[in-house]
Amino acid sequence: MIGQIVIDGVTSGAMIGLGAIGLTLTYGLLRFANFAHGEFATWGAYVALVAAGALGTAAPIGPLTFGWPLILALIVGMAAVALLALALDAVLFRRLRRHGNAIVLVIASFGASLALRSALEFGFGPEPFYYTREIAMTLRLAPGVRATADQMVVLAVAVLLMLAMHLTMTRTPVGRALRAVSENPDLARLAGIDTARVVRVTWLMGGALAAAAGVFLGVTVQVRPTMGFELLLPLFAAAILGGIGSVPGAMVGGLVIGIAEAASVPLVGAQYRAAVAFVVMLAMLLVRPRGLFGTRE
Amino acid sequence: MTGILSYLCFFATVALIYGVAALGLNLQWGGAGLFNVGVAGFAAVGAYVAAWLTAAPVASHWGGFALPIALGWGGAMLAAALVAAVVGMATLRLRADYLAITTFGAAVTLQLLALNLTTLTGGPFGIAFIPKPFEALASRPLAFGAANLALVAVVAALVFWALERLTRSPWGRVLRALREDEAAAAALGKSPDRFRLQAFVIGAALMGLSGAMQAQFFGFIAPDNYLPVLTFQVWVMLVLGGAGNNRGAVLGAVVVWALWALSGTLFTGLLPSGWQARGAALRVVAIGVALALVLLLRPRGLIGERATVSRHVEEG
Numbered sequence: 001m002i003g004q005i006v007i008d009g010v011t012s013g014a015m016i017g018l019g020a021i022g023l024t025l026t027y028g029l030l031r032f033a034n035f036a037h038g039e040f041a042t043w044g045a046y047v048a049l050v051a052a053g054a055l056g057t058a059a060p061i062g063p064l065t066f067g068w069p070l071i072l073a074l075i076v077g078m079a080a081v082a083l084l085a086l087a088l089d090a091v092l093f094r095r096l097r098r099h100g101n102a103i104v105l106v107i108a109s110f111g112a113s114l115a116l117r118s119a120l121e122f123g124f125g126p127e128p129f130y131y132t133r134e135i136a137m138t139l140r141l142a143p144g145v146r147a148t149a150d151q152m153v154v155l156a157v158a159v160l161l162m163l164a165m166h167l168t169m170t171r172t173p174v175g176r177a178l179r180a181v182s183e184n185p186d187l188a189r190l191a192g193i194d195t196a197r198v199v200r201v202t203w204l205m206g207g208a209l210a211a212a213a214g215v216f217l218g219v220t221v222q223v224r225p226t227m228g229f230e231l232l233l234p235l236f237a238a239a240i241l242g243g244i245g246s247v248p249g250a251m252v253g254g255l256v257i258g259i260a261e262a263a264s265v266p267l268v269g270a271q272y273r274a275a276v277a278f279v280v281m282l283a284m285l286l287v288r289p290r291g292l293f294g295t296r297e
Numbered sequence: 298m299t300g301i302l303s304y305l306c307f308f309a310t311v312a313l314i315y316g317v318a319a320l321g322l323n324l325q326w327g328g329a330g331l332f333n334v335g336v337a338g339f340a341a342v343g344a345y346v347a348a349w350l351t352a353a354p355v356a357s358h359w360g361g362f363a364l365p366i367a368l369g370w371g372g373a374m375l376a377a378a379l380v381a382a383v384v385g386m387a388t389l390r391l392r393a394d395y396l397a398i399t400t401f402g403a404a405v406t407l408q409l410l411a412l413n414l415t416t417l418t419g420g421p422f423g424i425a426f427i428p429k430p431f432e433a434l435a436s437r438p439l440a441f442g443a444a445n446l447a448l449v450a451v452v453a454a455l456v457f458w459a460l461e462r463l464t465r466s467p468w469g470r471v472l473r474a475l476r477e478d479e480a481a482a483a484a485l486g487k488s489p490d491r492f493r494l495q496a497f498v499i500g501a502a503l504m505g506l507s508g509a510m511q512a513q514f515f516g517f518i519a520p521d522n523y524l525p526v527l528t529f530q531v532w533v534m535l536v537l538g539g540a541g542n543n544r545g546a547v548l549g550a551v552v553v554w555a556l557w558a559l560s561g562t563l564f565t566g567l568l569p570s571g572w573q574a575r576g577a578a579l580r581v582v583a584i585g586v587a588l589a590l591v592l593l594l595r596p597r598g599l600i601g602e603r604a605t606v607s608r609h610v611e612e613g
Contacts, residue, residue, distance in 0.1 A: 032394060033394040033397055033398055035334075035397075035401070092589055092593070095593055096592060096593065099596060102393075102394065103330070103332045103393055103394065103397070104592060104596070106332060106334075106394055106397050107332075107532060107536065107588070107592065108588070108589055108592050110334060110528075110529060110532065111529065111532075111533070111584075111585040111586075111588035111589050111592075112585065112589065113585075114525070114526060114529050114581050114582075114584075114585045115581065115582045115585025115586055115589075116585075117581075118578040118579070118580075118581035118582045118585065119578070119582050121574075121575065121578035122575045122578040122579045122582060125574070125575060126574060126578075225578075229525075232401075233401070233402050233405055236398045236401075236402070237402075240395070240398070269413075271409065271412070271413045272409055272413065274405050274406070274409060275405070275406040275409050275410075277402075278402035278403070278405065278406050279406075281398070281399075281402060282387060282388075282399065282402070285387065285388060285391060285395060285399065286387055289391050289392075289395070
C-alpha cells in the first residue's frame, strides 16, 4: 500500500517537477506567475502526437508500449515548444514587460493560456488521444508494489533531465548568469551579462522541460486538451513549495505534491487531486511563504 | 418583432448580470489592485447558495428552503463574502501574484466540490427548477423578459451608485493611495491589510450576487458554468472597458457579451454541424487574442480610469 503510493507519487511528482522547473525559473527571473505554462505541456504532448504519427509505427521496444518514433517525437515536441515559449515571450510578454506592471503580465498569460488550450481543442477536438494502443503490462517490483515499464522509463528520463538541468544551473556560465539575473537584474546587467539572452534561454529551457512533462503524461495517462491546465495548480504548488526561483526546490516540491496526491486517492478519491495540491500550497503559504529553498517572499 | 425585443431583453439582462460581476472585480482590481483569478468560484458560491435557499425541496440533493428570492440573493452575497474573507485573510498579506494563484486554486477547488459533493450540489447534473423572478409572466415572453430586465437593471444601478459613492469616499481614496504607494499610505496610519480585505470581500459579494442572479434568471445551474473561462470573460470585460472606471466595467460587460453572442452565431453559421463544440473553442481563442491585443494596444481600455488627483494641480 505505502510502497504503491510512493511509486505512483514519485512518477507523477517527477512530471510535476519537470514542469515546475520552467515555471519557477520564469517566475524568479521575470517576476510574474505564468498561467500559460501548463499549456506548454499540452502543446508538447500534441506536437509529439503529430510527430509520432508522421514518423509511422514501429514495434514497441521491449516491455514498453511505444517504439523509437515516440522517442524522436519527444525531442521534436521539446524543440517545438521551446520555440513556442520564445515566440509567446516575443509577441506578448516582452512588450508588456516594458510597461512595467507585473500583474498585467499575469492577466495576459491567463488569456494566452485559454487561447493556446482552445486552439488545440479546435484542431483536435475534446476527445483524448493515446500514443499507442498497446496494453502496458505492470511489473511487480516488490510485494504489493506494481508499476508499468513505461512508468519506470519515464521516471528515469525525468530524473536525467532534472539532473542535466541542475548541472546546467550550477556548473555552466549560462546557469550562473541566470541565477545572477534572477537575484539582481540591475547588478547582473552592470556586470556585463546580456539579460535579454538569459531570458531567451530560460524560456527555451522551461518550454522544453514542460513539453517533456506533457509527453510523459501522455505516455502514462492520455493526451487531451485540458491536461496541461489541470497540471497548472500542481505546478504552482510545487514552485511555491520549493521556493520561487529554485530548481532543486521545484523538483522536491513536485515530489511532495505527487506523493500527497497519490496518498490522498485512497482517502478522498481521485476526483480531488487538484484540490490536494491547492491545500498543500495554501498550508505552505501560511507557514513559510518563501518555500523550502526560497530566498525571498 | 416581439421575438427580437424579447431577445434584446434577454441579451441586456445577461450583460448586466455580467456587469455586476465586472463591477465587483473593478473594486478589487481597479480600486485596490487585487488580482482575483477566482471570479468563477465566488459566482459559483453565490449561485449554489441562492439555489439552495430559494428552490423547492427535492430528494436528490440538499437545500430546498423555498425562501423568497431576495433572501436568496442576500444569502448568496453573504456566503461569497465569507469565502472571500477566509481566502483573503490567508493570502492578502503575501505578494500580489500569490493572491492570483490562491484565488485560482480556490475556484478550481470550489468547482471540484460542486462537481463531486453530489448530495449537496446535485453533482454534474446541477440544480434545476430554481424559481425565476416574475414566474407568473412566463407565458408572455416579452413581458417576462422586460420585467426581468427591469429587476436586474435596478440591482445593477444600485450597485453602480453604491460603488461610485464608495470610490469617491475617503475609503475609496485610501484604497487608491494604497494601490499607488503602499508605504506612503501606511505611513499615514492606514492599515493596508484591512482596507484590502474589505475591498476584496465587497467585490466577492458582488460576484456572488451576479452568480445568484444568473442562477435565478436561467433557473438551472451546473458545475460546468463555473469553469475558469467565466473568470476570463469577466476579466476581458473589465480590461476592455477600462479598469478603474465603473462605467468602463459596465460598458465592457455589454460590449464583450455582445461580441461573445455574435461570434457564437457566426461560428455556428460558418462551421459544419459536427464542429459546434470546436466552434466554441475557436471563440475562446478569438477572445484570448482580443484580450492580448487590448493589453498591448490600448492598456487603458475603452474608457479607462480618470485621473483623480489632477484637479487642484491644474488650478494651481
